[in-house]
Amino acid sequence: MCPNCFEKEYVSFITLEKFNTFEKELNKKLDLENGLFFSRVITNPEANSTYNMYTCASCDEKWYLLPHDTANPGFFLGQENYTIFSDQVNKINKKTKYRTYIGCLVIYILFAIITYLILEY
């Protein structure tokens, strides 16, 4: 990550308002000459989800967005945390598909706690 990147990751947007605020910031970055570039839509068949991937024009960091909607709070994660998240989701889905929602919830809560601890201290 570099100064042009996002400073904050969102494990969960929780509310539509939070997502809308974030989206304004995202669009501002996309408009900037040296900001983020929309790269492509990627699918994770194991998680049955589609994400938007953005690349920082300065440092090449990858960012992954799952927009907030009625079924999912969504997230915005850098490469490292997205990989952890994605691996966890894939592992859980391979073991027990019917427990996907519980697994995701646990991961969301863990990320929320970790993020909270990082931001607070």
Ligand SMILES: [Zn+2]
């Ligand atoms: Zn960057």
